[in-house]
Amino acid sequence: MKAYQHNFLAMAIALHIAVPAAAQNNSPALEEVMVTAQKREQSLRDVPISVSALSSKKLEDAGITSIERVADYIPGFNMTQTGIGTNIAIRGISSGVNPGFEQSAAQYVDGIHFGRSQLSRAPFLDLERVEILRGPQSILFGKNSTAGAISITTAKPGSEHEAKLTALYEPEHGEKDIRLVLSGPISDTVGGRLAILHSSIDGFMENTTLGRDESGDENRVIRATLEWQPNDLWDITLKLEDGSFDSEGRNIEVVKPIEIPSQQTGVATPYANALQFFTQGQYLLDTTHDWKRQSNGDFSYNDTENVTLTIERELGEHTLTAITGYNAYTYDELCDCDFTGAPGFNILSNEDYSQVSQEIRIASPEDTRFSYIGGLFFQSSSMKFHDAIRVPTDSFIATAFTSQLGATAANLLRGAASNREFEQDTDLAAIFAQGTWNVTDLSRVIVGARYTAETKEATRTQYHVSNTGVALPQGGPSDPYNIIWSQFKIDPHSISGDRDESGFTPLITLQHDLNGTDMLYASFTTGFKSGGFDVRANAAPNELDGVYPAIEGTWEFEEEKVKNYEIGGKFVLADGAAELNVAAFRSEFKDMQTSQFDGSLSFNVTNAGQAVVQGLEVDGRWALTDNILLRGAGAYIDFEYTDFPNSQCYFGQPIAERNPTNPDVCDATGKRREFTPEFQGNLGIDYTIHFSNGLQLVNTLDLIYSDDYLTTPSLDPRFTQDAYTKINARIALSDNSEKWELALIGKNLTDESIIPYANGLPVASVVTRGTGSGYYAFYERPRSVAIQGTIRF
Template identity: 25%
Template sequence: MKRLNARPLLVVSMMGIAWLPLPTYGAESVEPALESGGHGEILVTARRRQEAAQDVPLAISVLDSRAIEGTGSFNVARITQLQPSLQFYSTNPRNSAANIRGLGAPFGLTNDGIEQGVGVYIDQVYNSRIAAATFDFLDVEQVEVLRGPQGTLYGKNTTAGAINITTRAPSFDFEGRAEVTVGNLEFVQAKASVSGPLVEDKLAVRLAASKGSRRGTIYNVVTDRWVNEQDNLGLRGALLWRATDSLDLTLSADYNRQDPECCAQIYVRTGATQRPLSRQFAGLAAAFGYAPPSTNAFDRLTDLDSALDAYQEIGGASLRAEWDFGPGTLTSVSAWRFWNWGPSNDRDFTGLPITTVSANPSKQDQYSQEFRYAVTGDRLDYVVGLFAYHQRQHTTGAQEQGPAASRWLLNPTSANANNPAVLEGLRSENDILLKTTSLAAFGQLSWRVTDRIKVQPGLRVNYDKKSGSYEAVVRTGNGELLVCNPPPTSSVTRDQCATLPPQSYSPKFSDWNISGDLTVSYEISDDVLGYATYAKSFKSGGINLAGLPLDASNNPILSAQTVKPEDVNHFEIGLKTQFWDSRATFNLAGFWTEISDYQATVTNGQLGVLRGYLANADKVRVRGIEADFSVRPNERLSLYASSAFTDHEYVQFVDAPCPPELAGGTTAQPGQTPSAPGTPGGISPANCDISGQWLPGISKWAFSYGIEYRLPVELLGNDGEAYAAFDGNYRSKFSSNPSRSAYTDIAGYSVANFRFGFRKDDRWDASFWVRNAFDEKYYEILATQSGSTGLVVGQPADPRTYGLTIRTQF
C-alpha cells in the first residue's frame, strides 16, 4: 500500500451533502495515487497500528501535508473550516477549547481544574493544554481527527474524540523543504526543514523552523496600534537511531513561542437586562460621557485602555522506542512538556478605567509515560497499554479595579455606588496551585470471527487524582488587607467584599472508573464496510480553581469546589464505501451521545468577579448524522463534500445560570414571580431551568466543500501543471453563551477561499490565494460584560486576506 499524496478530498458527514474541494481525507475519503499510476490508500495510525483508513470501523477524517499546505490550514482553528464536526473557540490561547460534535470542554473562560474531552496528541504525546493547538503546524505529515470516545486506545481518556498530529520523521535520504508566504496585513511566514543521515543506515536527524507575523485586525485608537496580531516562532528537532534491525529510538524536542499584542474583544451591541436603567450600559456610559469608538464591530475599532498581551511558550522533549518483539511491536513514549503563559487583558472591554489589571500568568509542567504492545495476526489483532501522567501548574493572578468601578459595578441601591474611592485600587492577588495524577490500563481486541465479520471490544481502567489550592488576598486602595469574615458592618467594606472577596480553600478529588466499548463490523463487500459501536466512557471529575461563590458569612461554599465525572453513553453506526475503481468514497456515520453530570460553566453571583465556576448539569444529549464524499473522476479534477447535522440540547439542567436578559435585578425570594426578560429594575430568578435549550457552540448544520482542477502546462521551459481550487464552508446559527440568550446567538455564515498556482512535480509550487474572498462579516465568539450591564462584546473573524506562497522541496 502507498500513502496517498493527494489534493482536495474530504470527510464524513450527512443530511445534505454540499460539494467542496479538499485535500487528502482519511477514513472518510481516499484519492487515487496518480503519481504511482494506481490507486493508493490513505494510511492512518488511529488504532495505534498502521492500516488503511477505509478499513477502520471508526469515524475519522485525515488531512495529509498537501491538504494542509494547499488550503492554508496551518493550525487546528483553520482545520475547522474543513471538518464540519470539529469546533474550535478561542478568546486567547489559554481560553481555548476544541470540541468534536459539540462536546469536549465547557463553553466559557478556562478553569484549569478540569480536563479537555478532546485529546490533542503530537507524535503520540498527549498535550494537556489546548493552547498547543493555537500554534502554527510545523513539518506536519498528517492530521487525523477521530470522532467519539477513544479511551481504549489512547493514553489519556478522551470522551469526545482526539486530534492526532504526526510530524515528518527523520530520513536516511537527504531531503529539504522550504516555504515563504507574503500577504496583506503585512503577513510574512517562512518555514524550512532539512533531514538526512548522520551515520548511514543508523542515525538520522531532522530539523525544522518556522517564523510568522501579521499585523492586527483591530485598531486601538487609544494606543494608536493594531492589536490581535500574530507573532509566532517554532523550532523542532528529531534524532532517529536505528539501534538494531528491530529497535528504533526517536528523540524529539520542540519549542514554540507566541508574543502578540492580543486579544481584544470589542463592542458588538447592547441588550436589556433587569438592572436599573441607570446601571445598564447606555446609562452608565452617559454618566461618564463615554461612547465606544464605533458601534459597528466590523469597523474594527476599539479603545481598550489596559495592556494586551498573549505571550506563551510551549515546548518539551520526548523519547519514543519502537521494538519489534515477539509477534508484535512494543512502544514506549516518555515525555516532558512545559507551558508558560504571560497574559494581560482588558476585561471590562471599554476605554473606561473599570478593571485596570486582569492577568493570570501560569507555569505548567507535565510528565507522561506510555507503554503499548500491538499485535496484528490472521484472526486476532490487539493493543494493550499502560499510561501514567502527572501535571503541576502554578498560577499567580491579579485583578485591580479602577476609579470607574464603583459606579459601574456596585449595586445601585448602595450609598457608595457613586463614590470612586470605594473600589479604586481594590486589588486581588491570587495564588493557585494544581496537581494532577492519572494512571490507566487499556486495551482493545479485534477478532475476525469470519472473513467478513469483526468483533472489537475495548476496556479501560482509570484512576485520577487532583489536588489544588486557591488563595485570594485582597487589599484596598489604601493597601489595607480586606477582611470579610465575620461579615463587615461598614457599607464600604461590604461593597468591597461583594466585588473582590478574599477566599481560601484546598479542593481535592480522586476516583476510579472503568470504561469500555464494543464495535461490530461487517464487510458487506470488498469496498463496503458497515459498523456499529457502543461506548461507555467517563471524563474525570474536576476541582474549581477560579474562586467559589460565598455564603452569607462570606465563606466559600465548599460543596462547589469539586465537580463529578461526566458519564458518557455513546452509540454510533457507520457505513464506509468506495466505488468507481476506488476513485470515489462515500461514508456515513450516525451517532447518539448522552452525558450525565455534564460539566458546565455557571456564573458567579458576585458582580465584580469575572470568572465563573463549574457545576454539573443533570443531562445533555447530542445526536446527528455525518456524511463525507470525495471523488476524482480523472487526473485533472478532484471534488469533495462533507456535512454534519447535529441535534443538541440540555435534557435536564434546572439550576442553570440565567441569560443576561433575566439577570441583574433583585433576586426573587420564595413565592415571588420573576419579571419579564429585560425589565429594568425587575426581579431576577435565582437560577433558570434551561432544559430543552441548545448547548453552546454547536450549529445544527455544517458543511465543507471543495474542488480542484489541474491542467498540464509548460511555464518558463518547465513542464508542470497549473491548478485552480476552491474550498468553502458553512455553519448555521449557534449559541455563544452557556445559557442561550437572544443577545449572543451568532448568525449562520459561509466562507469561500480560492487559490491559483503552478507546480512542478513535488519539487516546487507557487500559488496565489484568497481567504474569505467575499469578505464575509461574522463573529467567532460573543460574550457579555460582567455586572449585567447588557454590553455584548465579540471577536470579528478575519476579513478578506490574500497573498502568495512559494514552496520547494529537494
C-alpha cells in the same frame, strides 16, 4: 429535518449509485489515506471509527497553521477563543473555560497527551497529518476524551536528503510566515530533521484607544528530531521542541446594546450613557460593528517546551512501544475585561504547568485470527495558577460606586485588587487492552477496556490587596474591602481538597466487510472525564468557607460520563475512483461539566445534569479524472439538554424561565447548546493543469457552510450568528517536479463577519443597576489574500 438535510442525504445516496456508471470509463485511483487512529498504521477505509484526516499536503495547500483553522475542513469540529480561555468542540461537546477542566476533545502530539486548553493555540509546524477522531476514544487514547481526540503526528526524518523553505506574505493584515525544514540521513543508522518557524501578523481589528491594529500575533517554534535505527529490531526517535506564541490585543468588539426598564422606576440606563456620565463625557461606547474596538491593552505571552522519546522494539512478530514525554508551558495574560477604552478593570493571570508521562504498549501482528494491543499509562502533572482582578486609580467603576457605597469606599477601591492563588497536583495510572477476533474472513468483533485511577490535590486562596499594595487577611463581614468586593460577588476564602477516583470504560465493535472494499460497523463505548476543582470561582461554597452566606461559590465538581452508540460504513466506489464514509451516532451525557458566568466577574463550574447529542456525518472523495478531485463532507448535529435546571441566565431573562428556588440560575432543559450549528458542511475541488513546458497549475476551491447557532454560553436568543458560506481558494504554479512553487491563497473571500463566541459585558449590569448591558464578541478574520513561495533543494 430541514430541506437541505434531505437534499444532502439524497446527494450522498445518489453519489453511491451514480458514481460507478459515471466513472467506469475513466477510473483513476484515489490515493490511500493512512492513519494511526487505533495506534497502528492502517488505511482509513479499514478503521471502524468516524475519523477525518488532513495530510501534510492539504495542511500546507490550505494554509492551515493551527487547530482553529482545521475547523473549516472538518464539519462538527470547532475551536473558539473566549475572554479567558479556549474551547475545542467535537460533535458540539467541549469543556468550557476553566483551567481546572480536562479537555473533552483531547489533544495528542506524537502520542503525548496535551490536556490543557492553552496548548491548542500553539501553531502547526512540519506535520505528517492531523486526525480528528469523533466520539469517546476511551481505550487507546483514554484520558478524558469524552468528545473525541485530535491526534497530531509530526514529520520524521526520511531516507533522502531534503530541504524546504516556505515564505508567505499577506499585505492587508501584515501577515508574514517563514518556515525552514532540513532533513535526511546523518549516518547509516541515524537520521535527523530540523524544522523552524517564525510568523507574525499585525491584525485586522483597529484599536482606536491605542492607535494600533489587533491582534498582533507572533509565533516561534524550533523542533529537532533524531531517529536511530541501530538494526532492523530497533527504532528510537527523540524529539526536542521549544516554542512561543504571543498576542498583543484581541479580535473583540462591543456590540448590540440592551436596555431593560427598572421595575421600580420604569426607566432604563443604557450602558453607553452610564459610561459617559461616570467618565465626565470623555468616553463614548461604540456598539457598531466596523472592525474597530476600544481597549487599554490586552496581551497573551506563551512559552512551551516538549521532549518526546519513542522506542519501538520488534519482539518476534510483536512490537513493543514505549513513549516517554515531558510537556510544559508558562503563560502571562492581561485581559482588559471591561472591553472598553474607559479605565474600568483588568485581569492579569499567569500559569505554570508541567507534566511527565509514560506509555508502554505491546501489539501483536494483525494478520492472525486474534490480534490485540494493550499497555500501561502513567502521567503526573503540576499546575500553578495566579490571577488578579485590578482596578485602576482612575476607574469609572469606582466612580459609579460613590453614590452606592460612599466616597470613602470608592477611594479604597481605586488601585485595589482581588487576587487568587491556585495549585494542583495530579497523578494518573491506567491499564488498557483491545482485541480483534476475526470470526470469519468477513466479520470481526473488537472488544476493549481501560481502567483508570486518578488522584488530585488542590488549594485555592482568594484574598484582597489594598490600594497601597498590601495583602489583606480574610476579615469579616464588616471589613471595608470585603464590603466593596462583595458588590462584585467576590468573597475571600482559603480552601483545599483532594479527589481519588477511578473509572472502567469498555468498548465493543462489530465489523463486517461487504466485499473486498466496503465495510459496515456498529459500536458501543463509554467514557468519562475526571472531576476536579474550580480554578476561577471568586467565592467558595458556603459550607466550606467564606464571609457572606448570600454569595454562593463553587469548588469541587464531579466527573462527566458518556455512553456512545454509533453505526457507520465506508465504501469504495467507481473502481477505486471514489469513496464515501457515513456514521450515525448518539451520545448520552451525564453530569456534563460546564462553566457558568455569574454576571459580574466570575465563571463558576457546575455539572449540567444530562444531555443528548445525536447526528449524522458524511464525507467522501471522487477522482473525476487524473487531474480533478472532488471532496465533500457534512455533519448534522441535534443537541439537547435533557436535564439542566442550573444553567446561567442571560441578561434580562424572564422570571418564568428562572429556577423557582434560586432565581440567579435558569432552566436550560430542552434547549440546544451554544456553538452547535445544526448543519455544517464543505465542498471542495482540486484541478491540476499540466503544461507542455514542464509547468503545472494546481487550483483549489473550498466552500465552507455553517447553519446559524447561538453564540453565548447563557443561550441568549438575542445574539445568534447567522448562517454563512465562506470561500477559500488557492492557485499554485510550479514545475512538475515541484522543486519550486508560487501560490496565491485567498481565505474568506466572501468576507463573512463570523462570531465564534460572544458573552455579556462584565459589570455593565452592575454599573447600570440592572437596566443596561451589551455583548462582547470575537470575530474571525475577514477576507485575506496572501502570496506564498516554496523552494525545495
